[in-house]
Amino acid sequence: MRSNIRHRSLGLLAFLILMSPSVAEACAVCFSGRSDEQREAFLITTGFLTFLPLILLGLAVLAFIRRVRRIEAENDAVAERVRS
């Protein structure tokens, strides 16, 4: 019973926290995000800035893996030549 009340309270608190920025205009740019066009710009740029570093890091990791594989293949070829 007590845990049920706690869960509900936490849920209510989370809901209030999620709702409060738009009411309080706590975000530094909330006051200007009135038009649909600007809301769309906010969404697009948020997505852009969120995914761009992930894409760049992903590309760097891929390039790293390819380079390591190439070096390993070259080392294997040299070792094979030495053995034969």
Next chain:
Amino acid sequence: MNEDSLHLAGMEDAPRRSQIMDSRALGMSIFVFTEIMLFAGFISAFTIIRSGAMAWPPPGQPRLPMEETAVNTAALLASGVALAIAHRAYKRNRMQARWPLLASIVLGSMFVALQGVEWIGMLRAGLTLTSSVLGSFFYTIIGLHALHAVVALGMLVRAWLQLNQGRLQPGLFLATQIFWYFVVGVWPFVYLRVYP
């Protein structure tokens, strides 16, 4: 480490590790990563501000010269192509890279010079850093790009001088290329977002 110190450290039988990437090229890649994020931040801020504007360009401000800047853009892209040709030539025979590298420098200098001419025109037309939000963003974003272009051009010139003296190291050349490709690669995004 000489042989004695290797022996003392017990490393004489340690397998030699291949370097995955030259340190200078790796450092430049990390720097370019941060610069890409810097430009992405500026372009995002510009996009948001522009989307909230009632009229664009702001009243009393000139339209940015998109058609004239297309020539600069072509020169910069051609400079990137010339550098790619120089890279291929460098792998075959180092001295063959001299002319394409020089072409890349000339085309890059042409871009910077034409940008300077464009700025003079914009200033005469009344677009200044403080005249409007367009002016602030224009001189900040385009100026930041121009600053990168000038520094990268300096690096290209240094690479060309070292190439002529026969002491250009591949790692330094690669780092220079990474920086110049960044200057060339980021420009179309800046151009297509800021100028229309």
